[in-house]
Amino acid sequence: MPRLPPRRSAAIMLVGLLVLLDGCGPKKPDFAPACPRADLLWEAADFSRYRDSSATATQDIRDLVLSGRITGIQAKCQQGDTAAELTADLAVAIRFTRGPAMQGRAADVQYFVAVTEGGQVRDKQIFAVHVVFPENQDQVTWLSDPVHMVFPVSPTKSGAAYTVLASFQFTRDELSAMRRRSTTAP
Secondary structure (H helix, E strand, O other): OOOOOOOHHHHHHHHHHHHHOOOOOOOOOOOOOOOOEEEEEEHHHEEEEEEEEOOOOOOOOOHHHEEEEEEEEEEEEOOOOOOEEEEEEEEEEHHHHHHOOOOEEEEEEEEEEEEEEOOOEEEEEEEEEEOOOOOOOOOOEEOOOEEEEEOOOOOOOOHHEEEEEEEOOOOOHHHHHHHHHHHOOO
């Protein structure tokens, strides 16, 4: 049986030892995945609910029942269970103000979270908020439970191909009143 020269034998042993030690030590740095952009649908990030939403109603501060403003979106994303998935958890923060015309201390409002890709809505979910104002408090900030999302990704399409939008879901009357106010605003 031929024998390897001592130098060559030592080199082979060194390579074998390096292969065994490859799993030891600190991991290589992992870069965060490209995440979807989280944004507000600005035209509908504020709302006001008035006592009378008819077309002929005057809507001044005395008629205000409730107003709300989406103040932020908290989002965290990470690689999914497979290389073809990206997961994200998103929470929406809303500040509510109780108006002088509000009867009681509670109200129900809806908001939505939508996923768009290339300007097209791919998914939309509507969520309900039951806001309660404590005694002697006319303003509260509410934070939603996290909304869990899974995005399909590939080597040619990252999470950056998507946008996640949050906004209020208006009733028809609220939408009509909002449009009237925006056309009559100075």
